[in-house]
Amino acid sequence: MSNKKQHILEHPMDDLLRMDRIPHIWCPGCGLGSDVAAFADGLKRAEVDFDKVAVVSGIGCTGRVAGYIKLDSYHTTHGRAIPFATGLKLANRDLTVVVFSGDGDLFAIGGNHLIHAARRNLDINVICVNNFIYGMTGGQNAPTTPLGAYSSTAPFGNYEAPFNLVGITAAAGANYVARWTTVQARRLSQSIATAAKKKGFCFIEVVSPCATVFARKNKGGTGLDLMKEFRNRTVIDHKADPTQIPLTMDDEIVCGEFVNREDPTFWENVQNGIKDQVEKNADWEKIQSEKNKRLYKKTLKYEGSRDIG
Amino acid sequence: MKQWERPFGRSKPETVKGEVKIVEDRCKGCGFCVEYCPCDVLELSDKFNKKGYHPPYAEKLEECTACKLCEMICPDFAIFVIEKEEEID
Ligand SMILES: Cc1ncc(C[n+]2csc(CCOP(=O)(O)OP(=O)(O)O)c2C)c(N)n1
Ligand code: SF4
Numbered sequence: 001m002s003n004k005k006q007h008i009l010e011h012p013m014d015d016l017l018r019m020d021r022i023p024h025i026w027c028p029g030c031g032l033g034s035d036v037a038a039f040a041d042g043l044k045r046a047e048v049d050f051d052k053v054a055v056v057s058g059i060g061c062t063g064r065v066a067g068y069i070k071l072d073s074y075h076t077t078h079g080r081a082i083p084f085a086t087g088l089k090l091a092n093r094d095l096t097v098v099v100f101s102g103d104g105d106l107f108a109i110g111g112n113h114l115i116h117a118a119r120r121n122l123d124i125n126v127i128c129v130n131n132f133i134y135g136m137t138g139g140q141n142a143p144t145t146p147l148g149a150y151s152s153t154a155p156f157g158n159y160e161a162p163f164n165l166v167g168i169t170a171a172a173g174a175n176y177v178a179r180w181t182t183v184q185a186r187r188l189s190q191s192i193a194t195a196a197k198k199k200g201f202c203f204i205e206v207v208s209p210c211a212t213v214f215a216r217k218n219k220g221g222t223g224l225d226l227m228k229e230f231r232n233r234t235v236i237d238h239k240a241d242p243t244q245i246p247l248t249m250d251d252e253i254v255c256g257e258f259v260n261r262e263d264p265t266f267w268e269n270v271q272n273g274i275k276d277q278v279e280k281n282a283d284w285e286k287i288q289s290e291k292n293k294r295l296y297k298k299t300l301k302y303e304g305s306r307d308i309g
Numbered sequence: 310m311k312q313w314e315r316p317f318g319r320s321k322p323e324t325v326k327g328e329v330k331i332v333e334d335r336c337k338g339c340g341f342c343v344e345y346c347p348c349d350v351l352e353l354s355d356k357f358n359k360k361g362y363h364p365p366y367a368e369k370l371e372e373c374t375a376c377k378l379c380e381m382i383c384p385d386f387a388i389f390v391i392e393k394e395e396e397i398d
């Protein structure tokens with residue numbers, strides 16, 4: 001073995017990473033690598049079969065996750081991670097399908113896909129890295145940029161009210177909704193594990209530092225400075241109403257597992273629909289045959305209030 | 310179930326100790342591991358790695374409890390911890 005090879009130590013996460021692509025392109029102090037580590041740890045915790053997990057990403061810095069993680073993965077066009085995941089899940093229903101993408105990808109260009117997947121309660125997990133900005137393309141305003149924040153397309157401060165991602169998904173009908181920051185790595189990993197085991201639409205928002213663009217535009221210092229700020233502003237409250245906790249520039253970042261319910265998923269509804277239809281058709285045929293028609297009349301009993309007494 | 314430790318008994322409590330491993334050339338010197346290690350084990354070193362960043366080193370290795378938070382929070386998969394069981398004297 002050459003000397004060079006001996007230098008490279010085996011990291012416990014190496015088995016879930018495409019090592020030929022590491023080191024990744026993310027900036028020093030970017031939270032994305034930590035979010036991927038929490039994801040890998042969450043999958044290990046959930047003890048899912050790695051051959052039955054598929055990761056789908058859109059475009060952006062976050063979108064590159066699909067290329068770094070050593071699982072079946074697909075890097076879609078911008079905003080179309082959810083449509084791809086929808087087809088993937090419905091055709092291969094034993095897969096755990098995870099969409100890992102950015103705030104811009106999932107809520108700007110892909111906003112309607114996301115809302116409707118949540119409404120249908122499609123059985124997929126969505127991890128949305130919210131860095132408040134379009135990182136990859138140079139810091140343009142995203143639908144998540146807080147009021148007053150600076151971005152390259154809001155040089156005088158943003159005056160568009162942002163989306164509250166957990167509020168939207170909870171209202172649209174997701175079965176599981178949580179929000180964490182990159183600092184709460186363990187709780188994030190636990191949430192990812194919970195989502196991996198849960199049926200229906202699971203949404204996890206990860207508030208994550210973008211050191212190069214968001215921090216620079218907003219004089220936020222380094223990635224570590226943003227992490228410290230997130231930590232100071234975080235309040236954990238699982239009982240909070242997700243629609244009432246928007247993210248701002250300097251108020252509390254309310255984190256927690258806000259929604260955890262067991263509503264029927266899209267596929268369960270499809271199956272129930274088919275079942276009802278089949279049963280209805282079967283009855284219809286029964287009623288159609290002359291013999292059954294008479295039988296039907298004979299056994300008919302009126303139990304309405306007018307017939308009693 | 311054993312409730313109390315015998316004051317002068319032979320049974321000593323076992324604690325998990327960690328051995329910190331750093332893949333220096335992967336590190337981008339972000340300082341997350343140094344800041345979030347709950348036992349203040351790590352410090353950034355003065356030396357440069359291949360990429361020109363200052364990787365961390367375990368300054369107080371004996372304090373490490375192998376909680377592995379550094380391993381989880383490192384964005385560059387550059388630090389990990391192996392557990393080693395030791396008896397306290
Ligand atoms: C159809 C299309 N429109 C625009 C772009 C340019 N584009 C690439 S990434 C991106 C924004 C990504 O933002 P986000 O999802 O927040 O990812 P981040 O880089 O912040 O992780 C845009 C607009 C594109 N690639 N394709
Ligand atoms: S631009 Fe921002 S989000 Fe993209 S890699 Fe750099 S720090 Fe991370």
Ligand code: SF4
Binds near residue numbers: 345375376
């Ligand atoms: S395992 Fe825990 S105690 Fe040990 S160096 Fe890492 S963060 Fe610190």
Ligand code: SF4
Binds near residue numbers: 335338340341386387
């Ligand atoms: S967290 Fe990782 S990349 Fe950052 S300083 Fe520590 S070892 Fe280096």
Ligand SMILES: [Mg+2]
Binds near residue numbers: 103134142
């Ligand atoms: Mg973004």
